[in-house]
Amino acid sequence: MNEEMAFRDMNFKEKLLKLRPYLILLFIPMLFTVLFGELMSPVFVQNIPIAVYDMDNTSKSRIVVDYFYDCPVFNVTENFDSYEAIEDQLLSGKISGAVIILKDFTKDLSAKSGAKAEVLIDGSNFLIGNNLQLYSSTILSTVNAGIQLNLLEAGGMVPEDAEQNVYTLNIADRALYNPQFGYFYYLFAGLLGIFVQQTILAVTPTVLINEKERLRQLPDHSREGLKLRFGSVSYKIGVFAMLNTISMLSCLLIAHKMYAYPINGTLWYVMLIHLVFLLCMFGIALALASVFDDATHCIQFVMFMAVPSFLSCGYGWPEYMMAPGFAHVIKAVWPLYYYVNPMKDLMMKGAGWEVIGHYVIGGLIFAAVWIPLGLLLFNRKLKIIKILH
Amino acid sequence: MKAQNNSFIVAATKYKQKHPLLVMTVLMFLIVPILSSLALGYEMKADVAVTIPTVVMDSDESSFSKSYIDYIDNSPYFNIVKYTDSYEEMKDMIYKGKAYVGVIIPENFYKDMQEGKSPKILTVYDGSTMAVIVSSKSSMMEILLTVKAGYMASVYEGKQSVVPTQVMNQVMPLDYTTRTLFNPTKSFRNFILPGLLAAIVQVAIAINGAERGWENQRRRLSFLEHLKATAEWSLIGSLSIFLTMSVQWFVFGMPYRGTVLGGILLTLLFSFSISLMGYIMGSFFDERTFCTQISSILVLPTAIFGGYTWPVLAMPTAMQYLAKAIPFTYYGEAIRSLCLKPMQLHHLLTAFIAISCFTFIELAVLYLIKHIKDKKLMKAGVMMA
Numbered sequence: 001m002n003e004e005m006a007f008r009d010m011n012f013k014e015k016l017l018k019l020r021p022y023l024i025l026l027f028i029p030m031l032f033t034v035l036f037g038e039l040m041s042p043v044f045v046q047n048i049p050i051a052v053y054d055m056d057n058t059s060k061s062r063i064v065v066d067y068f069y070d071c072p073v074f075n076v077t078e079n080f081d082s083y084e085a086i087e088d089q090l091l092s093g094k095i096s097g098a099v100i101i102l103k104d105f106t107k108d109l110s111a112k113s114g115a116k117a118e119v120l121i122d123g124s125n126f127l128i129g130n131n132l133q134l135y136s137s138t139i140l141s142t143v144n145a146g147i148q149l150n151l152l153e154a155g156g157m158v159p160e161d162a163e164q165n166v167y168t169l170n171i172a173d174r175a176l177y178n179p180q181f182g183y184f185y186y187l188f189a190g191l192l193g194i195f196v197q198q199t200i201l202a203v204t205p206t207v208l209i210n211e212k213e214r215l216r217q218l219p220d221h222s223r224e225g226l227k228l229r230f231g232s233v234s235y236k237i238g239v240f241a242m243l244n245t246i247s248m249l250s251c252l253l254i255a256h257k258m259y260a261y262p263i264n265g266t267l268w269y270v271m272l273i274h275l276v277f278l279l280c281m282f283g284i285a286l287a288l289a290s291v292f293d294d295a296t297h298c299i300q301f302v303m304f305m306a307v308p309s310f311l312s313c314g315y316g317w318p319e320y321m322m323a324p325g326f327a328h329v330i331k332a333v334w335p336l337y338y339y340v341n342p343m344k345d346l347m348m349k350g351a352g353w354e355v356i357g358h359y360v361i362g363g364l365i366f367a368a369v370w371i372p373l374g375l376l377l378f379n380r381k382l383k384i385i386k387i388l389h
Numbered sequence: 390m391k392a393q394n395n396s397f398i399v400a401a402t403k404y405k406q407k408h409p410l411l412v413m414t415v416l417m418f419l420i421v422p423i424l425s426s427l428a429l430g431y432e433m434k435a436d437v438a439v440t441i442p443t444v445v446m447d448s449d450e451s452s453f454s455k456s457y458i459d460y461i462d463n464s465p466y467f468n469i470v471k472y473t474d475s476y477e478e479m480k481d482m483i484y485k486g487k488a489y490v491g492v493i494i495p496e497n498f499y500k501d502m503q504e505g506k507s508p509k510i511l512t513v514y515d516g517s518t519m520a521v522i523v524s525s526k527s528s529m530m531e532i533l534l535t536v537k538a539g540y541m542a543s544v545y546e547g548k549q550s551v552v553p554t555q556v557m558n559q560v561m562p563l564d565y566t567t568r569t570l571f572n573p574t575k576s577f578r579n580f581i582l583p584g585l586l587a588a589i590v591q592v593a594i595a596i597n598g599a600e601r602g603w604e605n606q607r608r609r610l611s612f613l614e615h616l617k618a619t620a621e622w623s624l625i626g627s628l629s630i631f632l633t634m635s636v637q638w639f640v641f642g643m644p645y646r647g648t649v650l651g652g653i654l655l656t657l658l659f660s661f662s663i664s665l666m667g668y669i670m671g672s673f674f675d676e677r678t679f680c681t682q683i684s685s686i687l688v689l690p691t692a693i694f695g696g697y698t699w700p701v702l703a704m705p706t707a708m709q710y711l712a713k714a715i716p717f718t719y720y721g722e723a724i725r726s727l728c729l730k731p732m733q734l735h736h737l738l739t740a741f742i743a744i745s746c747f748t749f750i751e752l753a754v755l756y757l758i759k760h761i762k763d764k765k766l767m768k769a770g771v772m773m774a
Contacts, residue, residue: 013675017676017679020679024682028686032690035690035694036690036693038705038707038708039693039694039699039704039705039708040699040704041705042703042704042705044703045700045702045703046702046703047702048702049702064563088736090570090730091726091730091731091732091733091736092732092735092736092738092739093722093726093736109562109563112562114562114563114564115562115563115564116564116565117563117564117565117566118565118566118567118568119565119566119567119568120568120570121567121568121569121570122570122571123569123570123571123572123573123575123729124571124572124580124725124726124729124730125580125700125725126523126575126577126580127523127698127699127700127703128700128702129569129572129575130523130526130527133527133567133569134526134527134530136567137530137534137567140563140565141534143563144562144563147562147563148541148562151562152544160505161505163505164504164505164506164507165505165541165544166541167507171509171510171511171512171529171530171533172509172510172511172512173512173514173526174511174512174513174514175513175514175515175516175522176480176483176513176514176515176516177515177516177517178516178517179516181516181519181522183519183699185516185517186516186517186518186519187519187699198689202682206678293402293405293406294409295678296600296677296678296681297409297413299678299681299682299685300413300417300596300600300681300685301416301417301421303592303596303681303682303685303689304417304421304589304592304593306592306689307425307585307588307589307592307689307692308421308425308428308429308589311429311432311581311585312428312429312432316519316520316581317432317433317520317577318438318489318518318520318521320442321433321435321438321439321520322432322433322435323431323432323433323434323435326428326431326432330432344517345486345517348516348517349484349517351484354485355484355485355486380398381398381402384398384399384402385402387399388399388402388403388406
């Protein structure tokens with residue numbers, strides 16, 4: 001009975017191993033879409049911990065402090081009695097900023113000699129720092145406007161005129177394609193590119209490495225063996241590509257349905273960009289399969305490429321800001337640029353051919369160079385390992 | 390030449406087949422991280438998103454609107470690439486990625502301003518490019534406040550007869566200054582690279598831990614010997630982090646302002662913790678490739694789950710708990726802070742405690758796995774001496 005159980009267990013494990021590439025391709029991207037979508041689901045950064053050090057502690061200074069309490073962006077603490085204590089908390093990261101209202105605040109305000117306040121911002125985190133700067137400026141400008149109104153009225157200006165003068169110059173913001181500056185909206189196309197890249201490279205080179213090993217064992221000029229397995233390899237890679245495409249579309253659908261991710265482009269363009277990218281990936285997979293003889297080592301290398309390829313593909317750091325020559329090199333050696341950028345434009349802007357066209361053509365040129373190059377490297381490596389054996 | 394090339398490749402292939410561990414170690418701990426550091430450091434040489442392509446639509450064409458545009462033009466953050474008289478053209482330029490910011494000054498703006506009609510300058514951003522918005526939004530606000538202060542000064546001088554020496558106190562009755570500490574230039578490179586370069590090496594440490602765990606799975610080793618193996622490899626991982634970061638410090642001038650001792654100790658502890666995690670995977674799962682895959686899946690997304698870019702405090706509560714259970718959450722933040730802030734050892738206390746707790750849990754898990762698995766393997770008679 002126990003032996004039978006062990007046999008069944010073994011059988012199940014073997015089946016699972018065979019299914020693993022398909023499961024990785026299909027479900028890992030979906031799982032991470034849900035997790036990342038959930039993680040970035042709050043649109044705004046709120047509850048930023050800040051310190052308020054009110055050295056004046058008068059009714060007027062408390063009015064300013066109350067503004068910060070009322071703003072949902074901030075989580076205010078006031079247990080500080082020295083500048084050093086605030087600095088220490090900023091260094092340990094327990095607070096992200098501080099508002100310091102200097103002594104004689106009310107006195108200076110009454111004397112019209114410029115009541116002093118200071119806002120300290122921990123600039124080590126961009127997203128927090130910018131929110132802090134933006135909202136603290138808004139609060140303090142509002143306070144300033146209120147005081148200015150009083151001053152102008154006190155100077156003999158009628159209230160209506162005073163109000164018009166104080167609120168006369170304003171700025172209105174409008175963010176096209178991402179009105180709430182949602183972080184998930186901005187990041188998702190990039191993440192999707194990484195999902196597609198990592199999953200396809202986690203499975204395709206393995207098939208090619210196994211095939212390389214099989215071809216090594218065949219006698220030279222054995223056409224029968226080549227024909228026989230060429231079909232099987234193409235079939236496997238075709239299935240991988242299909243599952244990868246299904247997974248990509250499912251991720252888009254999940255992001256759209258669960259996290260309101262915009263899908264503005266046409267499905268045909270999505271498929272076109274995806275197909276071109278898969279061709280590019282095939283070229284890269286061939287090159288990797290020719291370099292590595294051990295499938296596990298190849299996968300290890302592939303896992304490495306996720307972060308560097310994402311940071312260098314012109315997604316987070318736009319192409320125009322890259323150092324001279326960098327963009328040319330990166331476009332020639334790694335194809336993620338041709339996927340994430342048009343995908344973002346397609347999804348968020350509903351871009352047409354005039355925007356994505358050059359990415360598609362660039363991707364096709366990449367594939368046209370890398371697939372023959374990959375085949376060449378693969379064949380050469382095959383010859384070498386045949387010599388070695 | 391071809392024969393020479395071939396003989397070189399044959400020799401390299403032979404060497405690789407003979408010394409796979411050495412080749413992979415050099416590739417994972419030296420070549421890829423250092424090359425990544427060099428390439429990414431060079432890519433982000435500009436540090437801050439400056440000269441943002443900007444399109445301007447000045448429908449007012451008054452002296453005031455021209456001086457406002459001059460402010461934008463003189464700002465290092467903006468590069469006016471086009472003056473247009475159509476909103477459609479502006480939108481089209483942003484749509485095609487030729488501009489990221491648009492400024493619209495409406496018709497009769499200055500006249501309306503003088504008549505107190507509160508006209509508005511409209512700023513349009515390409516919301517799909519975050520690095521640009523981060524720089525441009527606050528810079529645009531600064532320009533507006535400067536121009537507004539100038540205008541209010543003229544109101545006080547003209548309509549209220551305030552003497553010039555007193556004007557600024559009335560324009561800014563609350564005279565506040567904003568100081569951005571630790572990264573005053575808002576360098577994107579200093580913000581993003583310290584943690585993400587560590588995240589690249591983290592993958593190598595975890596994968597390597599998994600490989601060693603898998604190799605030692607069927608060897609009869611004491612628990613201490615397992616720990617020794619993990620510690621030795623985590624030391625190499627730490628060295629790799631230092632080398633990768635050194636490229637930033639010495640080649641690209643990234644600062645390191647914190648405690649050196651604290652940085653070294655925390656890196657050693659972090660590397661040991663991640664190595665242990667990989668080792669556990671390698672000890673638990675039977676299939677070698679799967680060990681690599683599962684270790685990578687556990688550490689790769691931590692750069693995002695750990696709140697390195699999207700902060701932990703902005704995550705939903707459940708995700709905050711998840712983030713707090715990841716060593717990278719503490720290390721990523723700490724390594725960035727050590728680079729940017731003059732931190733002392735006691736400022737790293739939370740990170741030390743959190744990663745230590747994680748390490749103790751891992752040690753207990755590894756002990757349990759080894760205890761159970763060794764028994765099983767001994768019973769099956771597959772344990773090697």
